[in-house]
Amino acid sequence: MKIEVDVGACEMHGDCVMEAPEVFDLQDDSDVVTVLNDTPPEELRAKVESAARMCPVSAILVKD
Amino acid sequence: MRRIVIVGGGLGGFRTARSLRAAGFDGDVIVVGDEESLPYDRPPLSKQLLAGTFTPEQCLLAGETSDVRWLLGTAVAGVSLGRQVLTLTDGTDLGFDDLVVATGRRARPWPGPPTVARVHTLRSLADVAAFQADLADAVDVVVIGAGFVGCEAAATLRQRGLAVTVVDVSAHPMPVLGDVAGEVARKRHAEHGVRWRLGTTVAAIEGQARVRGVRLADGELLPADAVLVAIGSLPNTEWLAGAGVALRGGAVEVDRTGRALDEAGAPVPGLWAVGDAAAWAHPHAPGPVCVEHWSNARDMADVVATNLVAAADERTVLTSVPSFWSDQYDMKIKSVGYLRAADQLALVEEDPARRALLVEARRAGEVVGVIAFNMPKAVLGYQRALRLRSA
Numbered sequence: 001m002k003i004e005v006d007v008g009a010c011e012m013h014g015d016c017v018m019e020a021p022e023v024f025d026l027q028d029d030s031d032v033v034t035v036l037n038d039t040p041p042e043e044l045r046a047k048v049e050s051a052a053r054m055c056p057v058s059a060i061l062v063k064d
Numbered sequence: 065m066r067r068i069v070i071v072g073g074g075l076g077g078f079r080t081a082r083s084l085r086a087a088g089f090d091g092d093v094i095v096v097g098d099e100e101s102l103p104y105d106r107p108p109l110s111k112q113l114l115a116g117t118f119t120p121e122q123c124l125l126a127g128e129t130s131d132v133r134w135l136l137g138t139a140v141a142g143v144s145l146g147r148q149v150l151t152l153t154d155g156t157d158l159g160f161d162d163l164v165v166a167t168g169r170r171a172r173p174w175p176g177p178p179t180v181a182r183v184h185t186l187r188s189l190a191d192v193a194a195f196q197a198d199l200a201d202a203v204d205v206v207v208i209g210a211g212f213v214g215c216e217a218a219a220t221l222r223q224r225g226l227a228v229t230v231v232d233v234s235a236h237p238m239p240v241l242g243d244v245a246g247e248v249a250r251k252r253h254a255e256h257g258v259r260w261r262l263g264t265t266v267a268a269i270e271g272q273a274r275v276r277g278v279r280l281a282d283g284e285l286l287p288a289d290a291v292l293v294a295i296g297s298l299p300n301t302e303w304l305a306g307a308g309v310a311l312r313g314g315a316v317e318v319d320r321t322g323r324a325l326d327e328a329g330a331p332v333p334g335l336w337a338v339g340d341a342a343a344w345a346h347p348h349a350p351g352p353v354c355v356e357h358w359s360n361a362r363d364m365a366d367v368v369a370t371n372l373v374a375a376a377d378e379r380t381v382l383t384s385v386p387s388f389w390s391d392q393y394d395m396k397i398k399s400v401g402y403l404r405a406a407d408q409l410a411l412v413e414e415d416p417a418r419r420a421l422l423v424e425a426r427r428a429g430e431v432v433g434v435i436a437f438n439m440p441k442a443v444l445g446y447q448r449a450l451r452l453r454s455a
Contacts, residue, residue, distance in 0.1 A: 011389070011391070011396075012396065012440045013389060013398075013440075014398075014440055014443065014444050014447070015359075017444055018444065018447060018448065018451065025441075026440045026441045026444060027441060028418075028420070028438065028439055028440060028441045028442070053086075054362070056107075056358060056359070056362070058126040058127075
């Protein structure tokens with residue numbers, strides 16, 4: 001599983017952090033989400049897919 | 065084959081359709097929408113679309129559309145819940161097994177006499193296109209209403225170089241944010257050149273063939289080449305009048321599984337509602353309330369879609385924590401919780417250099433929500449705590 005974030009689309013809503021805090025985080029001095037692990041282990045798949053689904057700007061792409 | 069008809073082609077309707085497919089529903093899904101466009105996202109309308117940095121196509125909601133039947137440019141005249149038939153405005157009937165109300169809201173029109181040309185509202189792609197056309201040769205714009213749409217539009221119009229005056233009866237913009245955050249926002253807008261006329265009312269929108277200005281209650285005439293009326297919204301539920309559904313402030317009352325209720329409080333078989341045409345009993349609210357946030361439409365649509373395919377005894381309950389955001393200049397405003405429940409808004413952190421602040425919304429000392437400017441990380445902790453409590 002590989003995560004790609006569209007940094008041009010990301011607006012720091014943080015819904016992804018609510019769904020998958022192991023993978024995503026926000027920093028106050030950044031304009032885009034912080035990806036803690038862009039190749040998370042398979043057991044986080046449900047959380048990561050939920051993060052992508054909850055994103056208000058569809059900025060998260062989960063590949064294979 | 066089971067047929068689910070969704071009335072309303074905005075976020076709530078589109079999300080319900082997508083979540084139905086994601087949940088494995090393989091029957092008919094038909095979306096009836098009165099706009100011509102495929103579903104689009106409304107938050108960019110007052111920002112990127114009005115600024116000209118997005119095209120209408122870039123506002124379209126992401127997701128598959130080929131596995132849903134679209135009846136666009138089509139409005140609903142009425143419904144018979146007993147016969148399970150919708151009547152469309154062209155006279156045709158459309159049967160359903162389940163019906164999802166996702167008709168949302170429309171901009172509240174100016175309540176005065178019929179308005180002259182160049183007076184606009186901002187809720188749809190068509191609204192923005194019409195407003196844009198009148199802005200091309202405009203110098204002065206008056207925005208009536210300092211809510212979120214009015215403030216976002218004012219910021220965008222200033223960035224386009226227009227002279228902007230905002231009028232509101234409130235002492236501060238975005239009154240739900242309270243005095244402290246509202247004052248910070250007021251100052252930031254003023255620094256960007258917005259002229260405020262707060263604590264005052266509009267006597268009339270003046271002009272003959274086209275608008276000339278906005279007359280205030282104290283007699284001042286604000287010159288205007290275009291006017292934006294941003295005074296709230298009304299639910300699109302007139303078509304449900306007399307159908308036997310409980311309407312609260314015009315919104316369809318639903319239980320926490322998303323089923324519409326009748327006046328006696330019993331679920332109406334086969335009828336569901338999502339988004340800001342629906343009202344549900346948030347635990348911090350005194351009764352059913354309409355939560356007019358993007359996230360509420362998303363969360364209600366997900367719950368209703370899940371429950372449309374679930375067994376009756378395995379339904380999911382809506383636990384959505386109200387949350388909204390607004391971007392104005394360099395202010396990223398974010399809030400979670402049902403703010404209207406608060407009896408106190410307390411400033412707990414402020415960093416003027418960063419235009420950052422954090423205000424807790426408390427009820428009897430208990431934190432029921434938070435408002436933050438430029439502090440997205442801090443909001444997460446509150447959101448997590450509120451989510452745990454609402455689960």
